[in-house]
Amino acid sequence: MSKNINRKEFLKKTTALGLxxxxxxxxxxxxxxxxxxxxxxxxxxxxxxxxxxxxxxxxDVLIPAICxxxxxxxxxxxxxxxxxxxxxxxxYKNGDEDFINLVNRDDIDAVIVxxxxxxxxxxxxxxxxxxxxxxxxxxxxxxxxxxxxxxNVSEQxxxxxxxxxxxxxxxxxxxxxxxxxxxxxxxxxxxQCGYQHDLREVKFNDGKQAYGxxxxxxxxxxxxxxxxxxxxxxxNGDLYPTHGVGPISAMLNINRGNKFEYxxxxxxxxxxxxxxxxxxxxxxxxxSNIDFKLxxxxxxxxxxxxxxxxxxxHDTNNPRPYSLNFRVQGTKGIWMGDNYSIYLEDKSPxxxxxxxxxxxxxxxxxxxxxxxxxxxxxxGHGGIDFxxxxxxxxxxxxxxxxxxxxxxxxxxxxxxxxxxxxIANGSSSIEFPDFTxxxxxxxxxxxxxxxx
Amino acid sequence: MSKNINRKEFLKKTTALGLxxxxxxxxxxxxxxxxxxxxxxxxxxxxxxxxxxxxxxxxDVLIPAICxxxxxxxxxxxxxxxxxxxxxxxxYKNGDEDFINLVNRDDIDAVIVxxxxxxxxxxxxxxxxxxxxxxxxxxxxxxxxxxxxxxNVSEQxxxxxxxxxxxxxxxxxxxxxxxxxxxxxxxxxxxQCGYQHDLREVKFNDGKQAYGxxxxxxxxxxxxxxxxxxxxxxxNGDLYPTHGVGPISAMLNINRGNKFEYxxxxxxxxxxxxxxxxxxxxxxxxxSNIDFKLxxxxxxxxxxxxxxxxxxxHDTNNPRPYSLNFRVQGTKGIWMGDNYSIYLEDKSPxxxxxxxxxxxxxxxxxxxxxxxxxxxxxxGHGGIDFxxxxxxxxxxxxxxxxxxxxxxxxxxxxxxxxxxxxIANGSSSIEFPDFTxxxxxxxxxxxxxxxx
Numbered sequence: 078m079s080k081n082i083n084r085k086e087f088l089k090k091t092t093a094l095g096l097x098x099x100x101x102x103x104x105x106x107x108x109x110x111x112x113x114x115x116x117x118x119x120x121x122x123x124x125x126x127x128x129x130x131x132x133x134x135x136x137d138v139l140i141p142a143i144c145x146x147x148x149x150x151x152x153x154x155x156x157x158x159x160x161x162x163x164x165x166x167x168x169y170k171n172g173d174e175d176f177i178n179l180v181n182r183d184d185i186d187a188v189i190v191x192x193x194x195x196x197x198x199x200x201x202x203x204x205x206x207x208x209x210x211x212x213x214x215x216x217x218x219x220x221x222x223x224x225x226x227x228x229n230v231s232e233q234x235x236x237x238x239x240x241x242x243x244x245x246x247x248x249x250x251x252x253x254x255x256x257x258x259x260x261x262x263x264x265x266x267x268x269q270c271g272y273q274h275d276l277r278e279v280k281f282n283d284g285k286q287a288y289g290x291x292x293x294x295x296x297x298x299x300x301x302x303x304x305x306x307x308x309x310x311x312x313n314g315d316l317y318p319t320h321g322v323g324p325i326s327a328m329l330n331i332n333r334g335n336k337f338e339y340x341x342x343x344x345x346x347x348x349x350x351x352x353x354x355x356x357x358x359x360x361x362x363x364x365s366n367i368d369f370k371l372x373x374x375x376x377x378x379x380x381x382x383x384x385x386x387x388x389x390x391h392d393t394n395n396p397r398p399y400s401l402n403f404r405v406q407g408t409k410g411i412w413m414g415d416n417y418s419i420y421l422e423d424k425s426p427x428x429x430x431x432x433x434x435x436x437x438x439x440x441x442x443x444x445x446x447x448x449x450x451x452x453x454x455x456x457g458h459g460g461i462d463f464x465x466x467x468x469x470x471x472x473x474x475x476x477x478x479x480x481x482x483x484x485x486x487x488x489x490x491x492x493x494x495x496x497x498x499x500i501a502n503g504s505s506s507i508e509f510p511d512f513t514x515x516x517x518x519x520x521x522x523x524x525x526x527x528x529x
Numbered sequence: 530m531s532k533n534i535n536r537k538e539f540l541k542k543t544t545a546l547g548l549x550x551x552x553x554x555x556x557x558x559x560x561x562x563x564x565x566x567x568x569x570x571x572x573x574x575x576x577x578x579x580x581x582x583x584x585x586x587x588x589d590v591l592i593p594a595i596c597x598x599x600x601x602x603x604x605x606x607x608x609x610x611x612x613x614x615x616x617x618x619x620x621y622k623n624g625d626e627d628f629i630n631l632v633n634r635d636d637i638d639a640v641i642v643x644x645x646x647x648x649x650x651x652x653x654x655x656x657x658x659x660x661x662x663x664x665x666x667x668x669x670x671x672x673x674x675x676x677x678x679x680x681n682v683s684e685q686x687x688x689x690x691x692x693x694x695x696x697x698x699x700x701x702x703x704x705x706x707x708x709x710x711x712x713x714x715x716x717x718x719x720x721q722c723g724y725q726h727d728l729r730e731v732k733f734n735d736g737k738q739a740y741g742x743x744x745x746x747x748x749x750x751x752x753x754x755x756x757x758x759x760x761x762x763x764x765n766g767d768l769y770p771t772h773g774v775g776p777i778s779a780m781l782n783i784n785r786g787n788k789f790e791y792x793x794x795x796x797x798x799x800x801x802x803x804x805x806x807x808x809x810x811x812x813x814x815x816x817s818n819i820d821f822k823l824x825x826x827x828x829x830x831x832x833x834x835x836x837x838x839x840x841x842x843h844d845t846n847n848p849r850p851y852s853l854n855f856r857v858q859g860t861k862g863i864w865m866g867d868n869y870s871i872y873l874e875d876k877s878p879x880x881x882x883x884x885x886x887x888x889x890x891x892x893x894x895x896x897x898x899x900x901x902x903x904x905x906x907x908x909g910h911g912g913i914d915f916x917x918x919x920x921x922x923x924x925x926x927x928x929x930x931x932x933x934x935x936x937x938x939x940x941x942x943x944x945x946x947x948x949x950x951x952i953a954n955g956s957s958s959i960e961f962p963d964f965t966x967x968x969x970x971x972x973x974x975x976x977x978x979x980x981x
Contacts, residue, residue: 263804264800266797266798266800266825266826266847267797267825267826267828267844275881339955339956341793341795341830341956341958343793343830343831343832343838344838345718345719345836345837345838346718346835346836346837348716348718348860349860352715352860373718373719373860374718374719374838374858376719376830376838376840378793378795378828378830378956379795380795380956383798384797384798385797385798386795386796386797386826386828388828388840392719392858395718395858395859395860395861395863396860396861396862396863396872396873396874396881397858397862397863397872397881398863398872398881398882398883399881406826406844406847406849407847408800408801408804408825408847408848409847409848410848410849411847411848411849411850413867415865415867415868416867416868420848420849420850421848422848429727429848429849429850429851430850431850502958503791503958504791504793504830504832504958505957505958506793506954506955506956506957506958
């Protein structure tokens with residue numbers, strides 16, 4: 078779904094069409110004995126193509142169907158499939174609702190959804206209700222109600238909704254997860270993370286290239302700018318928390334012995350996007366009149382049930398080096414991403430002084446990375462996309478729970494609407510829903526534990 | 530005041546003694562034509578001795594009187610004065626109230642207060658009411674009411690209450706202040722700062738040495754541990770915000786065209802101090818039963834009137850390298866302390882990549898540092914103590930406003946009680962009082978502007 082389509086319009090239509098639970102057969106696909114997983118791809122924009130390329134390189138994946146409404150993107154996708162020696166898939170491109178026909182096929186086991194954010198929830202729900210497991214791009218949903226809906230439908234249909242949060246597989250983060258679990262940091266106290274990425278050339282382009290070259294977006298834009306930029310106009314909150322919170326959630330056992338309790342969010346004024354339009358489009362450009370609601374830097378502080386705190390930063394509208402703002406701190410030491418250094422009491426060579434992290438990365442390298450380093454090479458974002466795709470496919474093949482489940486999907490994603498609410502109320506403290514309905518008390522960690 | 534004396538007790542007594550405004554003559558000392566400033570020192574612990582050493586090295590300073598209740602500290606102080614060829618001062622050591630007799634002398638122009646935090650407010654108030662200017666160690670006060678009191682008394686008596694916030698003179702911070710004022714960062718959006726300093730060997734010692742060697746504090750401790758540790762038992766909040774917020778306040782023109790609007794604070798659980806006692810004193814040590822209220826890491830987020838945000842970190846109870854957590858970010862670029870790097874759009878050599886800060890420090894070095902580099906050498910904390918002492922003394926000699934005034938003192942210090950209130954109320958959003966009563970709208974920046 079590369080176009081910025083009107084989802085409210087769609088929801089009205091689908092309600093009119095009676096696309097409720099009734100018309101989706103609630104069967105559970107069982108492919109334990111099969112050698113191949115059959116995946117339908119909804120959304121074949123640049124991210125969808127990338128994921129599809131990774132999937133279609135695998136011998137154990139069939140791709141019977143794809144769906145998008147952008148012909149150019151479909152053409153590119155077909156070339157990728159051909160290059161990877163896959164059969165030509167059936168194509169669903171007949172408007173906003175055609176994905177329903179894809180998810181209703183009986184020759185697919187799962188779908189991967191890589192569409193604009195506002196479509197993640199309805200597509201995942203439709204797929205699960207049709208008995209398909211879902212691999213869902215981040216964020217899983219953009220409202221609290223949508224989050225609950227994903228949980229309810231996953232529970233009702235017994236279909237998995239795995240969030241494709243690739244940064245969980247970031248090599249240093251997995252080494253740190255090993256260290257945390259081995260107690261190297263003692264008892265965890267405080268973590269930091271975030272999405273600090275100058276996205277101005279993602280949010281604006283010339284309508285032809287994906288990144289920069291102009292100040293267009295929406296109907297005149299291309300690729301992500303067609304839909305992503307609109308969120309910066311309409312919403313003020315942490316719009317993109319999962320890349321930071323994903324790895325930290327695993328370290329803090331969120332939903333598995335721990336949970337997010339409440340958060341506060343505080344936003345700066347909004348300057349960066351307007352400034353970019355002025356600089357590259359001039360005052361006369363019609364976009365120079367747009368009022369962006371998104372504060373340039375949004376700081377969220379989360380308190381966890383077990384007493385830890387997390388600072389989450391969202392910072393996408395101004396010049397800055399890329400950083401996921403990582404920090405992991407416990408009673409025995411601290412690691413920081415920005416200086417890529419660590420300090421462990423009684424272990425680091427000099428008291429009160431940082432030492433380089435490299436030696437620890439080697440020592441605590443996660444077994445997944447040791448085993449699949451060569452496969453991951455070149456798979457995108459430093460190899461992490463290989464692991465997230467492998468985990469999704471293998472969990473379906475084996476009929477086991479994926480390492481990131483629907484509760485992870487929503488506990489990470491719900492930060493966005495909660496932070497919007499906090500900011501709208503003068504940084505008031507907002508409680509997290511307990512999507513596990515108490516099961517977090519007994520759930521055991523899954524991410525990084527198995528070989529997925 | 531090196532002993533952990535009971536301030537509530539004192540307040541009761543002073544009320545009984547009738548130490549109200551009436552007994553303090555409200556004159557304004559006028560020493561514009563004098564060559565020398567006469568300073569009384571209240572508090573001659575290790576910090577007081579250090580400040581007194583700096584002051585007594587100056588030819589333009591006389592020290593007619595000192596006050597403490599610890600004989601050992603007084604003896605050390607007398608040696609310092611002798612070494613610096615100053616006359617032997619009159620000594621006030623006759624109990625908690627003897628400082629009143631010091632401030633009532635008619636041969637001193639100002640006092641410097643370097644006592645336990647809980648004594649800063651009553652001593653500063655007494656001194657101003659006796660017509661003495663005050664150089665006050667940080668924090669200036671520990672409750673909202675005390676902050677108002679300092680403002681009211683300073684306004685009523687026309688006496689200055691300068692906060693001795695030395696980190697304002699940190700060389701990179703002053704260079705950054707120059708850069709901010711020249712527009713190098715564009716419009717400021719977001720800053721970070723804090724006090725991240727493993728103080729476990731300050732909060733605990735063996736009662737003989739100032740730092741470490743045991744797990745004693747209070748009556749059995751020595752130096753800061755005698756009184757500072759008690760705050761970690763009784764209070765949960767950012768206990769020590771001024772070192773971080775001082776320099777950032779100058780950059781953001783706080784009280785001078787801008788102001789703090791509201792804050793939220795979130796604290797982790799408390800582990801570090803208890804762990805330290807267990808590790809170094811054993812489970813049988815009586816201090817192992819103490820319940821420390823202070824969360825190990827306290828994160829405060831401040832929203833400013835002009836739309837900027839500030840993250841303030843307080844992190845003093847666990848192993849970590851020292852860091853003031855500095856970050857300065859605007860529409861044109863960002864500086865970070867932890868990697869000591871900067872990125873400025875269209876200026877840094879590579880897009881999206883940090884470059885070292887050193888060249889900028891040279892280019893934007895503040896004129897104060899250029900002029901007084903040699904004098905500052907060895908003056909403590911990298912030279913910054915020289916500047917804060919010089920500013921206090923010179924402002925009195927010249928009869929001009931000090932570069933950090935009573936409004937700075939309280940706007941920085943009030944973060945502590947407000948953060949305590951926020952934490953006690955589940956991280957609720959707490960408004961700042963406007964101590965300037967609206968004058969912030971028209972006040973002009975003073976710090977780093979003059980040659981003080």
